[in-house]
Amino acid sequence: MCTDSKASAILLMHCPDKRGIIAVVSEFICKNNGNIIFLDQHVDEVTGAFFMRIEWDLAEFVIPREKIGEYFDVLIGQRYQMEWELHFSSEIPRMALFVSRLPHCLFDILARWKSQEIRAEIPLIVSNHQDLEPVARQFGVGFAHFDMTRENKAEQEAAQLELLRKHQVGFIVLARYMQILSEDFVRHYPNRIINIHHSFLPAFPGAKPYHQAYERGVKVIGATSHYVTAELDCGPIIAQDIIRVSHRDSVADLVRKGRDLEKLVLSRAVWHHLRHQVLVYQNRTCIFT
Amino acid sequence: MCTDSKASAILLMHCPDKRGIIAVVSEFICKNNGNIIFLDQHVDEVTGAFFMRIEWDLAEFVIPREKIGEYFDVLIGQRYQMEWELHFSSEIPRMALFVSRLPHCLFDILARWKSQEIRAEIPLIVSNHQDLEPVARQFGVGFAHFDMTRENKAEQEAAQLELLRKHQVGFIVLARYMQILSEDFVRHYPNRIINIHHSFLPAFPGAKPYHQAYERGVKVIGATSHYVTAELDCGPIIAQDIIRVSHRDSVADLVRKGRDLEKLVLSRAVWHHLRHQVLVYQNRTCIFT
Amino acid sequence: MCTDSKASAILLMHCPDKRGIIAVVSEFICKNNGNIIFLDQHVDEVTGAFFMRIEWDLAEFVIPREKIGEYFDVLIGQRYQMEWELHFSSEIPRMALFVSRLPHCLFDILARWKSQEIRAEIPLIVSNHQDLEPVARQFGVGFAHFDMTRENKAEQEAAQLELLRKHQVGFIVLARYMQILSEDFVRHYPNRIINIHHSFLPAFPGAKPYHQAYERGVKVIGATSHYVTAELDCGPIIAQDIIRVSHRDSVADLVRKGRDLEKLVLSRAVWHHLRHQVLVYQNRTCIFT
Amino acid sequence: MCTDSKASAILLMHCPDKRGIIAVVSEFICKNNGNIIFLDQHVDEVTGAFFMRIEWDLAEFVIPREKIGEYFDVLIGQRYQMEWELHFSSEIPRMALFVSRLPHCLFDILARWKSQEIRAEIPLIVSNHQDLEPVARQFGVGFAHFDMTRENKAEQEAAQLELLRKHQVGFIVLARYMQILSEDFVRHYPNRIINIHHSFLPAFPGAKPYHQAYERGVKVIGATSHYVTAELDCGPIIAQDIIRVSHRDSVADLVRKGRDLEKLVLSRAVWHHLRHQVLVYQNRTCIFT
Structure with missing residues (x-):
């Protein structure tokens, strides 16, 4: 899906699979007024690893852009031993x-x-x-x-x-x-x-x-x-x-x-x-x- | 992903896109001890329709199988004007x-x-x-x-x-x-x-x-x-x-x-x-x- | 097959299918010291039409380039009611x-x-x-x-x-x-x-x-x-x-x-x-x- | 091309490439009242080997089926050091x-x-x-x-x-x-x-x-x-x-x-x-x- 025109955040993550990860992450975004525009996930059945890419519209998101990573890590990332990276569609590589x-x-x-x-x-x-x-x-x-x-x-x-x-x-x-x-x-x-x-x-x-x-x-x-x-x-x-x-x-x-x-x-x-x-x-x- | 061996529920749904649908649905599953094993969603940008397929492990799910549809509809489906269908991997068509x-x-x-x-x-x-x-x-x-x-x-x-x-x-x-x-x-x-x-x-x-x-x-x-x-x-x-x-x-x-x-x-x-x-x-x- | 490097002639033709066309054409080339480097043909079974592309090395070909078409037409083309075109690999379109x-x-x-x-x-x-x-x-x-x-x-x-x-x-x-x-x-x-x-x-x-x-x-x-x-x-x-x-x-x-x-x-x-x-x-x- | 319905002979051959092979083989078939229904050839430019598959209608072919191989070998095969095999569409493998x-x-x-x-x-x-x-x-x-x-x-x-x-x-x-x-x-x-x-x-x-x-x-x-x-x-x-x-x-x-x-x-x-x-x-x- 082409999402160029909107300012969005993209989170790529992986961690050991556990019940509730999708719920917790999507709630984090939703509660803070982000609208999810892409979510895809995968579980590697061999290693039990969970993978997700989630992208959301930042238009009304309440956490300031430069704080999103920190908040996410403290509230969720550390708890689930996630490795993650955060990108913004507005950044031109x-x-x-x-x-x-x-x-x-x-x-x-x-x-x-x-x-x-x-x-x-x-x-x-x-x-x-x-x-x-x-x-x-x-x-x-x-x-x-x-x-x-x-x-x-x-x-x-x-x-x-x-x-x-x-x-x-x-x-x-x-x-x-x-x-x-x-x-x-x-x-x-x-x-x-x-x-x-x-x-x-x-x-x-x-x-x-x-x-x-x-x-x-x-x-x-x-x-x-x-x-x-x-x-x-x-x-x-x-x-x-x-x-x-x-x-x-x-x-x-x-x-x-x-x-x-x-x-x-x-x-x-x-x-x-x-x-x-x-x-x-x-x-x-x-x-x- | 091949998920034949497990007893799982599969929900197919579509509704007008709205903030928070993924969070609400995944929380419904998670809170009731379901483990999501597949989630994929899509938003049609032309019509603003939201689509999702979500599958979860029923092993420890607390809602009895025959009640899942009813509970889901009352708690979520009606609120979001969803059209949905529920299937079970154990049913042989x-x-x-x-x-x-x-x-x-x-x-x-x-x-x-x-x-x-x-x-x-x-x-x-x-x-x-x-x-x-x-x-x-x-x-x-x-x-x-x-x-x-x-x-x-x-x-x-x-x-x-x-x-x-x-x-x-x-x-x-x-x-x-x-x-x-x-x-x-x-x-x-x-x-x-x-x-x-x-x-x-x-x-x-x-x-x-x-x-x-x-x-x-x-x-x-x-x-x-x-x-x-x-x-x-x-x-x-x-x-x-x-x-x-x-x-x-x-x-x-x-x-x-x-x-x-x-x-x-x-x-x-x-x-x-x-x-x-x-x-x-x-x-x-x-x-x- | 890549035949760029050689000066060659390319004949494209079609005509009503008849016994002996390939023999006659290939003999024409061979007798005049041309070495065939590509020949592919096709018969349309519905219409009975015969198609061929044939390419040969001109290095020792005895008919001068500007006369090949004329000779071919008189000796073969007219007899078989061929439509044909002749090209040379040396011509740059x-x-x-x-x-x-x-x-x-x-x-x-x-x-x-x-x-x-x-x-x-x-x-x-x-x-x-x-x-x-x-x-x-x-x-x-x-x-x-x-x-x-x-x-x-x-x-x-x-x-x-x-x-x-x-x-x-x-x-x-x-x-x-x-x-x-x-x-x-x-x-x-x-x-x-x-x-x-x-x-x-x-x-x-x-x-x-x-x-x-x-x-x-x-x-x-x-x-x-x-x-x-x-x-x-x-x-x-x-x-x-x-x-x-x-x-x-x-x-x-x-x-x-x-x-x-x-x-x-x-x-x-x-x-x-x-x-x-x-x-x-x-x-x-x-x-x- | 589908040629099942006709009794035909199929010759597969390879030999060192030489001027005139196609002409000689197609003339052999044509002179003996065979109608070529498939001819495809290839020259390996690296080894200088020539390859051909040629198939012809046997309906009016004058050489008896059991003699085709012998005649072909004596008249052409040996001269060009060919390795060849002859098949008939009528044989059911x-x-x-x-x-x-x-x-x-x-x-x-x-x-x-x-x-x-x-x-x-x-x-x-x-x-x-x-x-x-x-x-x-x-x-x-x-x-x-x-x-x-x-x-x-x-x-x-x-x-x-x-x-x-x-x-x-x-x-x-x-x-x-x-x-x-x-x-x-x-x-x-x-x-x-x-x-x-x-x-x-x-x-x-x-x-x-x-x-x-x-x-x-x-x-x-x-x-x-x-x-x-x-x-x-x-x-x-x-x-x-x-x-x-x-x-x-x-x-x-x-x-x-x-x-x-x-x-x-x-x-x-x-x-x-x-x-x-x-x-x-x-x-x-x-x-x-």
Whole structure:
């Protein structure tokens, strides 16, 4: 449901399942004059964990915005051992794009941004190559080039982190960035770096997945968008999709068909992330839409 | 989520949207020692209608089963002008299958029933032809043949209704039944007759949709499962799916490929119906899964 | 199969089916030192028509390029009453884009063009609005604005046709152009105007298909790319695809999800057209890929 | 294209690519009064191998059926170093079904067989359990039970092979047969044992793929039908398909949703095999449809 136009609060939470959580949380909102405009919950029967995304209209809510978190935590969160995060629809996230040489995901994201489908600030495009600087310029976004070698990696990543801090970047989208981020780098943006991998993971992780797919003779190829973790291509999956292929498709055809998947799947993941619809738990995601 | 094993109550409701409905309903359940195991809600922004499906564990629920509806209505339903229905997971619905000559949907449903995917009693298969009587016998289900002509239709439908009553049939599945039910017949089973139409409605309603699809040269064909209403092929859609086709596909190929769609889409609709996941409103459905 | 790198000839043909056509055509190519790199054929069993796309390497072909058509017609085409067209992979088609206000298809096509997925010249973007002029400029393509009213339509279309002639435009892509072309205009580009309609035709033709889809409560929405003919939204379909939707999706959500379909389906149609993979016959298409 | 009704010959071949193969083969058929009703070819650009499936009407073909192979080989096959196989549409293949305890694929295949979608003799159902004997009996097919232990495996497989020979079984369908066939067994039916694996291979090979998929948190699950080779779940893939899943889906839900995929994908593979549309080469398949 599209709720852009209203000032609303979004609470994502998880905790051990217990009777009455929904009642307590919805009463908290209701008693304070909030109107719930979205509620979806899930219980993991294996672990007994409870998950919820709840969004409410702030128009007449009596608790001041900057106090909601505190009140919620004291009155409810601590009692139920919740881990929670609170967002406001009025906050415009700031995202950085990391790219290498392939332009299709970059073009797609920037076009969505220009046509206001993606509601975010994009202060910065970072790249280990200079090829896509003209695209950045064409769309009026700053471009920072970091030449990466085995030797200078730690140093360059530090400089990147510094730059991201300066630009107050909240999350990073790897739009076909062909560099592996160090564990240290990833630690600065936990569940806030979105990657697109060009296979239906866990099949064909690592390099050249289309070549691998061709060799194996699969009849579908896929793309997977996931949060980046320390382990390569193993982070929590946000979105996946596939397309049918046949023996007629050369590797070049797979690459071409895959590009469409990559940009769609990446954009869906960015959409979910921007809407605070993603809850990560034990390397898996709940997507509340 | 699969909740078969537990005795639970399922409430489907809709009413004008108002602040506090979720809180009030979830508190009603919680205060009476029910544990909510499913809650999903939806607000139609156009009409301002609120929809909810809520399911809770009855193990320790203090209100006796046969009183839940009454209490709920007095305490909450009337106040919020709710239309609601209450179901219990322990009730095994009784369904009748209506067929003509094509066996694929019948085979598919009976196989799912035998392997206990479909949890229902099937007291009766009704047909306007005798071709599928051996299939009924093979699966040990009663078979009633009604020869239908323009002249005897009213009479035969009356006899069918009588038979359905006798067998306490709760809902009907038209598994490629090639007869149009009269408005009067339909009125006896409002939103309780599920049909499968072999096109992606509203494209190609009426007769011979695969021929129509072939003539039009479409690149996808579909199937649509919907509740039967007085107007042909216009009832609320429960499930739809499609499959890709090409110029190579003759009408016979479309018929063959379509069969797989038909049985899948029909079975999904039956699944949703059996789980009380379908809420009909203004000729559309909310499917809460 | 990707055959970009080689100079090849592509023959599209159809004729009444007769024994020996494939043998005769393939022998013609083979005897003259052509190496067949693609052959696909189809027989319409209903009409008895034979269709073929055949592509061969010209490297050692003995008939000079400008004589191939003549020789083929005299030696084979006339004898079998073929309708045929001959193309060369070395020819770069010239396409014009017609747009209105929505940028997503335009962005998508221009991005594919910039990254050389689309091998074509784009001398011109035509629009009845000025909104997308900046996009044209951003990508360095000429932009021609034609204000359209009921009164000036004939005149403006004449001016458009004149401009297209001047730019030697071979085919036109309507990238969400919200104007109905006159029958006369269409006659100048038979099977050479590609439109994208935002529904799975024949469902929801005409205006506001997403609103229609929402009203009908469908569980899938689609997009259809087709050649434009005199009758609105009734031309031969080149490509179609769908995406699943649910009761949660407002019209705005359908519009958003549909945009992704529209750009993909339109691009696939353009791809097939540019590769001369489309053969139109009786308002249907064979797509030889 | 559906060509059941006619007596036709089907030639599957592959050889090193060379100019003129199509011309030579199609001329062979044409000169001998055969009418080609299907021709599809493919060139693997990596290995330079040529593949073709060609089918022709035998009604007026001058070479007697039993001599076609010999003539073809002498006149063409040897010259081009072809590997080829010749089939006749009039031959009804004999297939054995191997099952364990899960009935859904067995039901599906038998229902297709009863309704004559599957044109084959089914002399025999083989199982390592007795659970599905009633299903076999219900459809009037013989059932052979082989109790399998680590100790008796070689012996039991020998007995199975003996039984298959006795029944002149041409190929085997493993319809969720939960036993690994020995390398020796497989050698008796090269590219003639079709398995269904309940994941989108190469993801999740081996045991309990739905549990693996659940653990990994994928957003799609799949099924893969492939020819059985000595290496587990690594044979040439014939058909694959997927279905979308979400965090709501428990393992039980994945199992249920997967069943529909399994039976569809397996049936598609059986269809291709029965129509002689599958050409295996270097552990991959060309599917000519």
